[in-house]
Amino acid sequence: METTLQLVLAGILQGGVYALAAIGLSLSLGLMGGVNLTHGEWVMLGALGTWLLAKTGAPLLLAIPASCAAVGVLAFMVYALVIKRAFSVPQDMLTRTSLLATLGLAFLIQESAAFAADQPLWSLFAPGAVLRLGPFRVSSVRIVMAALLALSCVAVWIALNRSDWGRAARAAIADRGMAALMGVPVRGLQGVIFALSSALAALAGGFSVLLFSAWPRMGLPLAIKCLFIVMLGRAGSVRAPIIGGLFMGLTESLFSALGDGRWAGPASLSILLIAVALKERVARS
Amino acid sequence: MTKILAVSAVLLFLLTASSALSAAPTEIRIGATVSETGKFATEVGPFSRLFTAWAELINAKGGLRLKKYGASVPVKTIVYDDQSQEAATRRLYERLAVKDRVDFMFGPYSSPLTFSASVAAENRDIPFLAICANSPKIYSRGFQWLACVIDEAPRYTYRYWEMVKARGSDATVGFVVEDTLHPLGVYQGARVLAREAGLTEVSAHILAPDTQDFTPVLAALEKAKPDIIFVSANIPFSIAFMKQALEYGLSPKEWHVIHHSGVFRDTLGAMADSIVGQIYWTPRAGDDMSRFWVQILERANVDTAMYPWAPAYLAAFQVAQQAIENAGSLDKAEIMKSLKALRTRTPLGEAWFKENGSGAVNTYPAQIQGGNYVIVWPPEMADGKPVYPAPVPK
Amino acid sequence: MKRGTLALSLSLALGAALVGVWGSEYTLLTLFTLSLNIVMACSYNLFSGYSGMINLGHGLFFGVGGYACAILTIAGYPRFVCVPAAGLAAMAAAALIGPFALPLSRASFSMVTLGIVFIFERAAGNLEQWTGGAAGLSVFPGIDAAWAASLMGALALLTTLGNIVMKTSKMGYGLIALREHEQTALLSGCDAFGLPYAALLLSAPAAGLAGALAVLHMAYISPSSALSLELTLAPVVMVMVGGPGTFWGPVVGAAALTLWQEALWIWVDRFPLAIYGATLLAVGVFLPRGLAGMRFPAFSYFRRFRKSVPLRRKTR
Numbered sequence: 005m006e007t008t009l010q011l012v013l014a015g016i017l018q019g020g021v022y023a024l025a026a027i028g029l030s031l032s033l034g035l036m037g038g039v040n041l042t043h044g045e046w047v048m049l050g051a052l053g054t055w056l057l058a059k060t061g062a063p064l065l066l067a068i069p070a071s072c073a074a075v076g077v078l079a080f081m082v083y084a085l086v087i088k089r090a091f092s093v094p095q096d097m098l099t100r101t102s103l104l105a106t107l108g109l110a111f112l113i114q115e116s117a118a119f120a121a122d123q124p125l126w127s128l129f130a131p132g133a134v135l136r137l138g139p140f141r142v143s144s145v146r147i148v149m150a151a152l153l154a155l156s157c158v159a160v161w162i163a164l165n166r167s168d169w170g171r172a173a174r175a176a177i178a179d180r181g182m183a184a185l186m187g188v189p190v191r192g193l194q195g196v197i198f199a200l201s202s203a204l205a206a207l208a209g210g211f212s213v214l215l216f217s218a219w220p221r222m223g224l225p226l227a228i229k230c231l232f233i234v235m236l237g238r239a240g241s242v243r244a245p246i247i248g249g250l251f252m253g254l255t256e257s258l259f260s261a262l263g264d265g266r267w268a269g270p271a272s273l274s275i276l277l278i279a280v281a282l283k284e285r286v287a288r289s
Numbered sequence: 290m291t292k293i294l295a296v297s298a299v300l301l302f303l304l305t306a307s308s309a310l311s312a313a314p315t316e317i318r319i320g321a322t323v324s325e326t327g328k329f330a331t332e333v334g335p336f337s338r339l340f341t342a343w344a345e346l347i348n349a350k351g352g353l354r355l356k357k358y359g360a361s362v363p364v365k366t367i368v369y370d371d372q373s374q375e376a377a378t379r380r381l382y383e384r385l386a387v388k389d390r391v392d393f394m395f396g397p398y399s400s401p402l403t404f405s406a407s408v409a410a411e412n413r414d415i416p417f418l419a420i421c422a423n424s425p426k427i428y429s430r431g432f433q434w435l436a437c438v439i440d441e442a443p444r445y446t447y448r449y450w451e452m453v454k455a456r457g458s459d460a461t462v463g464f465v466v467e468d469t470l471h472p473l474g475v476y477q478g479a480r481v482l483a484r485e486a487g488l489t490e491v492s493a494h495i496l497a498p499d500t501q502d503f504t505p506v507l508a509a510l511e512k513a514k515p516d517i518i519f520v521s522a523n524i525p526f527s528i529a530f531m532k533q534a535l536e537y538g539l540s541p542k543e544w545h546v547i548h549h550s551g552v553f554r555d556t557l558g559a560m561a562d563s564i565v566g567q568i569y570w571t572p573r574a575g576d577d578m579s580r581f582w583v584q585i586l587e588r589a590n591v592d593t594a595m596y597p598w599a600p601a602y603l604a605a606f607q608v609a610q611q612a613i614e615n616a617g618s619l620d621k622a623e624i625m626k627s628l629k630a631l632r633t634r635t636p637l638g639e640a641w642f643k644e645n646g647s648g649a650v651n652t653y654p655a656q657i658q659g660g661n662y663v664i665v666w667p668p669e670m671a672d673g674k675p676v677y678p679a680p681v682p683k
Numbered sequence: 684m685k686r687g688t689l690a691l692s693l694s695l696a697l698g699a700a701l702v703g704v705w706g707s708e709y710t711l712l713t714l715f716t717l718s719l720n721i722v723m724a725c726s727y728n729l730f731s732g733y734s735g736m737i738n739l740g741h742g743l744f745f746g747v748g749g750y751a752c753a754i755l756t757i758a759g760y761p762r763f764v765c766v767p768a769a770g771l772a773a774m775a776a777a778a779l780i781g782p783f784a785l786p787l788s789r790a791s792f793s794m795v796t797l798g799i800v801f802i803f804e805r806a807a808g809n810l811e812q813w814t815g816g817a818a819g820l821s822v823f824p825g826i827d828a829a830w831a832a833s834l835m836g837a838l839a840l841l842t843t844l845g846n847i848v849m850k851t852s853k854m855g856y857g858l859i860a861l862r863e864h865e866q867t868a869l870l871s872g873c874d875a876f877g878l879p880y881a882a883l884l885l886s887a888p889a890a891g892l893a894g895a896l897a898v899l900h901m902a903y904i905s906p907s908s909a910l911s912l913e914l915t916l917a918p919v920v921m922v923m924v925g926g927p928g929t930f931w932g933p934v935v936g937a938a939a940l941t942l943w944q945e946a947l948w949i950w951v952d953r954f955p956l957a958i959y960g961a962t963l964l965a966v967g968v969f970l971p972r973g974l975a976g977m978r979f980p981a982f983s984y985f986r987r988f989r990k991s992v993p994l995r996r997k998t999r
Contacts (some may be wrong), residue, residue: 007505014502021501090968097971099737100923104967107920111960115326119954123595124331127528127556134536141504143536216501216529217552219331225912228797235794253501261505265496266468270805277798284787326956370948370955375908377948379901380712383828384949387708401819401905408823408902426818468809470817 010140011257017146019253020153021215025208025226026233026245027160028201034177034240035194036091038102042082043205043230044223045113049075050206051218052117055126064130068210072203079202082109083195091194110223118220127217149211156204160242173197177240232273236280252276313358314619316365319344319609320385321395322406327373331524333398333421333598338589340366340395343606346584353610356617371397378402382409391415392619395605396437398598400424400470407435416612416625419646420605421598424474428645436628436646438605442471443478446547446567449654450479452666453517454486456677459542463492463515465506465530467522475547476521483519491515498523503530507537520546528556535560535682542678545654551594554657562659563679567652568593569600569637571662571672578607579636594662604635604650638670711832713945715900718832718839719893720921720941724933725842726889727918730882732846732927733855735862736789738883740780740796741890742915743803744773748891749898749909750807753820756899762826766895773891774884781880797915804910819905822898831900835893842889846930849882858882924966926973935975 029043053071058064090105091098118124132144164170175183176190184190212218230245233252237244255272259265323336344366347353351361367389371378378397385391386409394410396403396419403422410417411432419427419437428441453459462483466476473495480490492513494506510518518534518541520527527546535557546553549566557564572583572593582603586593593599612628613619632641637650655662656675665675727741748769755765784795807814814820826834849855857878860868869875898904918937925936943962947955970977 007508010504010508011502014504018501086964086968090964093971097927100927100973101967101971104920104923104963107916108960108962108964108967111956112964115954115957115960118326118330118334123552124334125524125552127525127552129532129556129558129560131532131536131560134538141537143533215532217525217556219525221326221328221330228912232794232798235791257502260497260500260502265494265500266809267805268497269499270802270809273798273802277795277802280791280795281783281787284791372913372948372956374911374913375901375903375905376716376897376914380716383712384709387712401817401907404819404821404903404905405901405908408825412824412827424818426815426821430821430823473817 007261008258011261012254013140013142015254015257016250017142017150017253018257019250020150021208021211021249022229022233022252023246023249024149024153024156024211025205026230026249027156027242028197028204029230030234030237030240030242030245031160031173031177032194032198032201033234034238035173035180035190035197036087036102037095037180038091038098039106039231041103041106041110041224041227042087042113043201044225044227045110045117046075046079046202046205047209047212047226048114048117048218048220048223049078050209051126051213051222052121052209052220053206054210055128055213055218058128064128064214068207071210072206075206075209076199076203080195080199083198087198088191088195092191110227114220114223121220125217125219126213128214130214145211145214149215152207156207157242157246164242169193232276236276236283248276251279313355313360314362316363317353317393317613317619318365318367318389318391319393319395320367320382320389320391322369322371322378322381322397322402324373324398324402325370327371329373329398329402333596335589335591335596336398336599336602337368337370339585339591339599339602339606340368342585342589343603346581346588347610353613355614355619358618367391371402373399373402375401375405379405379409382406386410386413386415392621393609393613393624394418395602395609396420396422398422400427403427407432410434414621416621416628418605418609418612418628420601423647424470425647428643428647432646434625436625436642436648438608438640438648438650439601440649440651441478441647442474443481444651445475446479446545446652446654447482448651448666449545449565449567450482450486452654452675453483453488455666457487458677459488459516461491461513461515462488462517462519463510463513463541464490464494465503465510465518465520465522466493466495467498467526468495469498469523472521472523472526472547476519479519479521488517496526498526500526501529503533504537506530507534507539510534510539511537514541516542518544520544522546522548524548524550524553528553531557531561531564538682540679540681544679548597549657550597551592554594554660554662560682561657563656563676565654565656565665565675568597568655568662568664569604569650569652571655571664573672576636582636600637601650604637604640607635608633608640708828711828715828715832715835716945717938717941718835719897720917720937721839721934722835722842722889722893723918724921724925724937725839725846726886726893728846728922728930728933729842729849729889730879730886731919732922732930732933733849733858733862734879734882735858736785736879737793737919738796738886739793739915739919740784740798740800741886741918742910743776743780743796743800744887744890745894745897745914746800746803746807746906746910747776748773748894749904750814750820750894751891752895753822753898753904754813756822757820762899766892766899769895770888770891773887773894776891777883777887781883785876785879785883800910800915804906807906807910815905817906819903819908821903823902825899825902826896828900831896835896838889838892838896843930843934845885845889846933849885850930854878854881920963924963924974926975929973929975932973932975936973939974 050071053074054067057067090101093101134141135144172188176188233245233248236248255275256268259271260268324330324333344364348363352363354361369381394415394417397406398421400422403419407417411434417435423439423442425441544564546564547567549564554561591599611633612631615627616623629642641649653664654666655664663673664671731738751772752765752769784792808817857873861873921936921940922933926932
């Protein structure tokens with residue numbers, strides 16, 4: 005019983021990492037449409053930035069936000085130079101253009117990182133106290149992560165629902181053309197959201213390098229995992245990636261403990277796919 | 290008539306003599322692929338520099354000595370990037386065989402890639418020396434043109450269990466295994482070796498490679514309290530596991546993490562001390578060959594702490610050099626024969642080949658002490674004494 | 684089919700046969716890889732190009748076919764049984780995933796089919812008794828380069844012709860109609876599930892056969908050699924580079940990317956993948972109609988073939 009609760013707790017915390025990585029993707033895809041395979045690269049760059057800054061002695065509380073800010077700025081520049089052009093094509097060509105462009109960009113970014121970093125693998129260890137909440141043991145780093153995730157979600161929600169800019173963004177997600185006609189600066193908003201979503205991804209990357217490890221070519225499988233999570237809901241919603249991420253973390257955690265851990269991945273993915281199919285069937289009827 | 294005969298005889302003699310003399314090849318072509326991109330790049334990414342550095346240093350001394358021609362012939366290495374993919378590896382080895390016409394091949398990194406690469410060599414009768422490919426399945430196909438420097442995976446840690454048996458103060462062991470080819474193979478051998486050393490396996494967990502949370506495993510290990518916790522995994526998994534295990538506060542008498550190289554040690558810092566793992570060699574100038582290896586590593590700018598597979602490649606270079614020089618010519622069958630029959634001392638220990646082609650070179654248990662890797666067994670190779678039992682952290 | 688297209692196809696076949704007989708071993712190998720990519724791109728296009736749904740799981744058919752062939756070969760069955768069986772196995776896989784995946788929205792369809800490939804890849808790695816696990820299966824000695832190149836070349840020709848036939852067939856028109864304007868197509872009597880399902884079933888066997896031939900040529904199969912992410916995405920990228928909505932697109936895209944990759948990884952010393960990424964980016968942004976849609980004089984020659992294909996429908 006204790007173990008199951010422990011697993012659920014671990015799964016929720018793990019799902020939080022996925023959710024953090026996927027929220028930004030959901031928003032930016034909702035605004036821009038198409039496919040964004042560069043999302044994993046921002047996670048990787050966030051991890052690299054955090055690792056580099058920590059190596060030079062900066063405390064983590066400084067390294068992680070600084071790295072996120074740097075990634076956000078870089079993402080904005082990439083948007084202005086490349087992404088904007090790639091995504092401003094007619095709707096029927098958007099999937100193709102966005103897939104090719106973001107895939108090519110992802111290759112470029114990961115090879116540049118591999119060249120720039122003098123080490124093939126990056127990892128940090130800040131042994132936090134393992135807190136005991138009753139019968140459970142939880143790493144304090146993960147608690148901080150969960151708190152940050154909750155904060156980010158609340159912040160995003162407040163920004164989307166309580167501010168003028170948020171209303172403009174929601175309008176643009178709902179109907180891009182109409183919002184543009186009403187005077188919403190859709191292009192600029194897309195750039196800002198793209199940069200912010202990349203910064204959020206970098207935050208997840210910073211925690212990745214702290215909890216596990218990171219390497220230059222980790223981006224593409226991550227981007228695909230995030231796309232899986234976003235798929236569970238409408239692109240553009242904030243709820244969907246959170247629920248999707250939690251769902252994925254939970255199923256992975258529970259399956260890894262029930263019997264053979266080797267089937268955790270395929271089993272949780274199967275459940276995810278069945279959930280998607282059911283969701284669509286329900287939505288249609 | 291006699292004049293014609295004499296002239297023909299002289300011409301014939303000149304022809305054969307000139308063909309024998311001019312038969313000395315201009316270079317020895319050696320081919321290989323290295324995973325410069327793709328999933329194996331973290332393990333061997335910069336290794337094409339090792340090939341280049343070795344060739345340059347060998348050629349500075351004139352090259353390899355071929356008795357048949359009475360001359361030293363320079364070495365030319367042709368190395369491609371196989372992108373860590375089987376199809377690309379196969380195509381590139383075919384290219385090495387057919388277009389580049391190599392005389393000798395080194396294998397790619399990892400068993401799956403070596404599986405397909407060795408087929409090209411077997412089909413074209415070219416000597417193929419595998420380096421980092423220790424899955425027993427590769428050597429059960431009855432190939433004639435295949436040999437491997439290192440031993441098969443199940444024997445990877447046998448020296449460690451020798452040390453444990455000699456010590457005699459451990460009774461139980463718990464295994465944490467990553468579900469990937471190499472760690473699984475090592476584990477399957479280690480559990481048998483542990484049993485033969487007199488230990489009881491009280492806990493065994495095989496986990497998916499991308500496992501994020503190890504709490505259930507840690508809880509089980511805490512309950513079972515094995516004397517030795519043996520982690521058979523690649524580095525990312527080992528790092529993730531050890532971070533959580535150290536935070537959790539597990540403290541067995543000894544930690545054994547088979548791959549505990551540079552990044553592992555640097556990440557855990559002081560908490561990595563007293564963890565035992567397996568390495569091939571520590572750079573220590575001892576004999577001439579070790580000094581030569583240090584030269585190659587410096588020239589190639591490869592650090593064995595970050596890239597612990599480098600010594601296996603260096604041993605492969607030495608073995609290849611001796612096999613070719615023993616054969617004395619570039620006749621491929623001769624080279625293969627001399628390779629199979631070779632028995633030589635390398636800085637990693639004695640290298641020889643079994644009937645099925647797999648080798649005898651194996652890793653040594655090495656403990657991290659004060660940030661350095663100290664080989665602790667066997668006594669004739671040891672750099673120092675092991676710290677046992679591991680001090681309880683904090 | 685117009686005489687011109689037939690003549691072109693026959694001369695290509697003759698050219699391939701000549702290369703097969705007189706070409707060097709390495710030419711045969713390049714031909715094999717080129718044909719393999721053409722087969723995968725064209726069979727992928729047979730479903731995705733006409734229905735508009737991006738089947739990211741096309742690599743599943745390749746993997747299923749490869750494993751079926753490997754398992755049957757090791758079990759002792761002769762080649763002429765194993766290879767067609769691979770095609771049938773791939774078709775069976777398509778039959779199974781069709782009803783599950785086709786009713787979904789476009790985005791979900793793509794992700795679900797990709798998810799199925801991942802699941803199958805992990806399963807293949809776990810089920811050691813059947814698939815040899817992560818170490819894979821050895822089917823040495825396999826087939827030699829000449830056989831492999833000829834068979835794969837023939838398959839490439841077949842799939843290209845299949846694309847041409849599909850373009851002018853009733854099924855093709857129905858699929859395009861469903862893709863462009865679903866409501867009108869439904870009112871005209873197009874079967875919204877049956878047509879895409881049939882196209883999916885037709886796209887699978889060629890990929891399965893390609894998987895079987897690849898396994899016999901490499902004499903080895905493992906989850907990473909048959910079902911990796913790169914292999915799965917390759918036909919999608921090739922068709923997108925070549926040009927969506929054309930039947931030359933897949934061939935041109937496959938050929939261009941195969942030769943370009945070969946050139947980059949053999950002749951370029953540094954950063955081949957970065958340059959490759961840059962080319963994908965450039966093609967995506969600057970060539971919206973793909974390579975086959977570029978306005979070159981040579982290409983307009985082929986476009987004339989397309990335009991002149993008659994709209995002759997068999998009257999009932």
